[in-house]
Amino acid sequence: MTPAELAEVVLSAAHAVFTERGLDRSALPERTAVERPRNPEHGDYASTLALQLSKKVGVPPRELAAALAEQLGRAAGVKSVEIAGPGFLNIRLDAAAAGQLARSIVEAGPEYGRSDRLAGQSINLEFVSANPTGPVHIGGVRWAAVGDALGRLLRATGARVGTEYYFNDAGSQIDRFARSLLAAARGEPTPEDGYAGAYLGEIVAAVQARRPDVLTLDDAAAQEVFRVEGVALMFDEIRSSLRDFGVEFDTYFNEKDLHDRGELDLALSRLREQGHVFETEGATWLRTTEFGDDKDRVLRKSNGEWTYFAADCAYYLDKRERGFDRVVIMLGADHHGYIGRMKAMAACFGDDPERNLEILIGQLVNLVRDGAPMRMSKRAGTVVTLEDLVDAIGVDAARYALARYSSDSPIDIDVELWTRATRDNPVYYVQYVAARTASVGRNAAEVGLTRGDAAAFRPELLDHEKENELLKALAEFPAVVSTAAELREPHRVARYLEDLAGAYHRFYDNCRILPRGDEEVTDLHRARLWLNDATRTVIANGLNLLGVSAPERM
RNA sequence: GCGCCCGUAGCUCAGCGGAUAGAGCAGGGGACUUCUAAUCCCAAGGCCGCAGGUUCGAAUCCUGCCGGGCGCGCCA
Numbered sequence: 001m002t003p004a005e006l007a008e009v010v011l012s013a014a015h016a017v018f019t020e021r022g023l024d025r026s027a028l029p030e031r032t033a034v035e036r037p038r039n040p041e042h043g044d045y046a047s048t049l050a051l052q053l054s055k056k057v058g059v060p061p062r063e064l065a066a067a068l069a070e071q072l073g074r075a076a077g078v079k080s081v082e083i084a085g086p087g088f089l090n091i092r093l094d095a096a097a098a099g100q101l102a103r104s105i106v107e108a109g110p111e112y113g114r115s116d117r118l119a120g121q122s123i124n125l126e127f128v129s130a131n132p133t134g135p136v137h138i139g140g141v142r143w144a145a146v147g148d149a150l151g152r153l154l155r156a157t158g159a160r161v162g163t164e165y166y167f168n169d170a171g172s173q174i175d176r177f178a179r180s181l182l183a184a185a186r187g188e189p190t191p192e193d194g195y196a197g198a199y200l201g202e203i204v205a206a207v208q209a210r211r212p213d214v215l216t217l218d219d220a221a222a223q224e225v226f227r228v229e230g231v232a233l234m235f236d237e238i239r240s241s242l243r244d245f246g247v248e249f250d251t252y253f254n255e256k257d258l259h260d261r262g263e264l265d266l267a268l269s270r271l272r273e274q275g276h277v278f279e280t281e282g283a284t285w286l287r288t289t290e291f292g293d294d295k296d297r298v299l300r301k302s303n304g305e306w307t308y309f310a311a312d313c314a315y316y317l318d319k320r321e322r323g324f325d326r327v328v329i330m331l332g333a334d335h336h337g338y339i340g341r342m343k344a345m346a347a348c349f350g351d352d353p354e355r356n357l358e359i360l361i362g363q364l365v366n367l368v369r370d371g372a373p374m375r376m377s378k379r380a381g382t383v384v385t386l387e388d389l390v391d392a393i394g395v396d397a398a399r400y401a402l403a404r405y406s407s408d409s410p411i412d413i414d415v416e417l418w419t420r421a422t423r424d425n426p427v428y429y430v431q432y433v434a435a436r437t438a439s440v441g442r443n444a445a446e447v448g449l450t451r452g453d454a455a456a457f458r459p460e461l462l463d464h465e466k467e468n469e470l471l472k473a474l475a476e477f478p479a480v481v482s483t484a485a486e487l488r489e490p491h492r493v494a495r496y497l498e499d500l501a502g503a504y505h506r507f508y509d510n511c512r513i514l515p516r517g518d519e520e521v522t523d524l525h526r527a528r529l530w531l532n533d534a535t536r537t538v539i540a541n542g543l544n545l546l547g548v549s550a551p552e553r554m
Numbered sequence: 555g556c557g558c559c560c561g562u563a564g565c566u567c568a569g570c571g572g573a574u575a576g577a578g579c580a581g582g583g584g585a586c587u588u589c590u591a592a593u594c595c596c597a598a599g600g601c602c603g604c605a606g607g608u609u610c611g612a613a614u615c616c617u618g619c620c621g622g623g624c625g626c627g628c629c630a
Contacts, residue, residue, distance in 0.1 A: 013593075035572080037573075037574075037575090038573085038575090039574075042573070044573090046566095046573085046624090048571095050613080051572075051610075054610080055610075061610075084573075085572090085573055086572090086573085086610065086611075087610090088572080088573065090573095107593085127626090131630080136596075153591085163599075171629090172629075173629090173630050174629065174630095176630095182570080203569095206603045214581095252575080281574095281628085283628060284580090294556070294557075294626090297628095298628045300577080302628070303628085305628090307628070307629090307630095308629075308630055328602095331611060332624095332625065333558080333623085333624050333625080334558070334625065335625085336557080336558045336624075336625065337557070337561075337624095337625055338581085339558075339624060340558095342556075361558070361559075363560080363623080363624080364623085380581050404567095405567075405568095406567090406568085408559060408560070409559085409560070409567080410560085410568095410623070410624090414566095417579090419618080419628070420592095421592050422592060422593095423578075423579090423592075423593075423594095424579055426578080428592070429578090429592085429593095431592095432590080432592055432593085435590075435592090436589090436590060436592090436593090439589075439590060440589055443589055444589080447589090483570065486570080487570060489570085491568085492568090492570095493568090494567055495567095495577085498578085499568095499577085502577085502625065504570060505594065506593095506594070506595090507586095507594055508589080508590095508594090509591095509593070509594045510594090510615090512589070514587055514589040515589095533610095553590095
């Protein structure tokens with residue numbers, strides 16, 4: 001029995017009690033959940049339903065709890081129900097009902113943990129969106145790991161998801177990039193406010209290989225060649241380094257297309273229709289202060305140029321018109337000032353800024369070696385890049401390390417820690433369980449132990465304390481996945497996997513799975529093999545959500 | 555000045571209103587003729603920044619303060 005199923009049982013018991021006592025059934029929630037108590041004395045699962053309902057219906061919590069307990073105690077698979085404290089219900093399952101989960105998990109395979117919790121939602125997820133003026137820096141990499149994991153989580157919970165990389169190929173930073181390339185090609189010093197780093201030389205060489213005539217052109221033409229070719233090369237590089245990192249986007253969106261298709265004009269007229277646009281000092285403004293922004297924003301400057309914000313408006317509108325009802329944008333901490341204007345902009349379009357637009361802010365990332373943050377990159381001068389991180393610790397460790405922490409907290413990634421092959425390296429600890437469970441499977445096959453017919457599986461034999469704890473940890477996975485998706489917090493999956501890994505290691509240490517020597521294969525061996533394989537399934541499913549491999553051997 | 559984030563064990567961090575606040579590391583003590591000891595076990599370690607409020611119940615929600623990080627543009 002899964003916690004979700006038990007929660008259903010609790011709820012239907014509540015319905016029965018309410019009916020019997022003539023209480024107001026509209027006070028009952030549509031859904032309830034059971035918790036996994038820390039303290040084993042509090043049972044396998046606990047429900048706080050009586051505490052939540054007592055005030056609504058005017059029945060003392062312990063009295064309500066007693067009625068629920070009596071009803072629940074009759075349910076199949078429930079071994080006992082106790083009332084504790086102010087009105088907690090502490091529920092114990094019988095071993096057969098608990099153990100049956102191992103079979104359900106193995107049979108569900110990659111499907112275990114998936115749900116339809118977010119079915120019907122259509123979510124656009126934009127992340128990284130680094131300017132094509134240099135390699136992806138480490139802040140962008142955090143979003144590559146977290147954003148990609150979030151996309152996987154949202155899909156696993158039934159949402160329709162479109163991942164998206166916004167490619168700023170129209171702004172003045174691109175002109176600065178082109179000027180920097182031209183200067184480098186001519187051997188001139190980097191222009192003030194230009195880009196520097198060894199990668200520029202590589203781009204220059206590649207552009208010159210394609211267009212040997214480039215330096216014979218006049219300034220404007222040469223700069224244009226460097227702009228077009230340089231951006232294309234940079235973009236290819238970004239795209240391929242992200243692909244090597246396991247991240248591919250459904251859509252790579254060009255800012256330039258918004259301009260070419262007249263979408264900024266369209267956005268402006270929509271906003272004008274809504275009555276939030278005004279003109280002053282020759283510029284065109286959006287009255288974002290109407291919706292809580294600290295100042296109004298310019299859409300079109302007095303010289304006739306569009307602002308970057310105007311493109312943001314057009315891009316948002318474009319996403320909405322493509323049928324996404326939730327637009328999620330992941331940004332670095334230095335962009336938090338955008339939240340106010342972006343939310344206000346959504347409101348100016350007539351949208352609900354709480355529901356239609358979510359802006360997630362991620363704090364800074366440092367790569368630390370020998371106790372000091374790394375500031376220098378071989379190719380990119382003062383920024384640490386995606387390739388620096390992968391060179392230092394590898395893709396699996398990098399993705400795991402970046403996805404393991406709440407985006408609200410800054411992280412230091414210690415190179416020495418994340419390459420260690422011990423307990424204190426979380427990704428190793430978790431992957432080790434993947435390898436260990438696979439190894440047990442191989443050894444089992446060698447001694448002739450197989451799970452056998454599912455009908456012959458005897459779940460009631462899994463009654464050891466460590467088996468029970470492992471089963472409870474396995475049972476939590478679907479709830480962890482849906483919570484992580486709803487809260488946009490992939491780190492919950494990583495923390496859960498570490499918890500599960502601990503439960504497996506303790507099981508492994510206490511409960512011998514394979515027969516020793518010439519010992520006969522028993523039903524207990526087979527039952528434990530089901531549990532072993534269920535664990536491997538959940539570890540693999542969980543790591544997959546994070547884009548991290550589940551190795552067969554280590 | 556204004557805004558966002560953070561403040562939990564010596565350190566790094568979990569903890570979507572529930573019971574006695576949890577992990578890892580560091581430091582102390584144990585378990586290898588191994589199904590991978592790449593692991594496990596035991597002990598120790600806490601005014602959850604401070605003060606109020608809401609609640610049957612607050613590390614969690616609200617307000618104020620203190621401390622730290624980041625930001626503020628007709629830049630992108």
